[in-house]
Amino acid sequence: MNESKNIEGRSLVDELNSFNKRGLFDFGHPLLNRIAECFVKVATIGAIQAVSRDAYFSAVEGARLDNTAGMPSEVSGAKKHCLHGLRGETNSKTIEALVKNTGKESFQWGLAAGIYSGLTYGLKEGRGAHDWKNSVVAGAITGATLALTSENSSHEQIVQNAITGAAISTAANLLTGIF
DSSP states (O other): OHHHHHHHHHHHHHHHHHHHHHOSOOOSSHHHHHHHHHHHHHHHHHHHHHHHHHHHHHHHHHTTOOOOTTSOHHHHHHHHTSOTTOSSSOHHHHHHHHHHHHHHHHHHHHHHHHHHHHHHHHHHHHHSOOSHHHHHHHHHHHHHHHHHHSTTOOHHHHHHHHHHHHHHHHHHHHHHTTO
């Protein structure tokens, strides 16, 4: 009986180890697998971030605490716009607003991760090199795409997000070897 538990335990450990090697998805092509896996993982993180942030702001507003002292205006201003539909009318409206906001933010996070990961992989395969140039292009396209998902995006916002995305991804690529 002891041996059967040991075999079951080893097979579970082996299964978990092989799961890490093969990933979440198998669409038959590494590019598609990578995009889908990054989208799902980062979208989940985005959803958790959105729910926790909105729960925090709801608790602060519910307690009628003024937490803006010493905070920059862009941070304290975010409190006013965290959930547009949350007005405390009914629970169903509150839940609906929370789900909409979480879904939108989760999609944006996942979109950014999927696009960036897919572009860096595709550029690496296409160019045969993984360097800062791939990061510049992938970051710029990802930044521009994210700007297009926001409400009332302007030409200036798209260019600004493309430059920011290129700068952040290039810096991350260059700093990877240092730290």
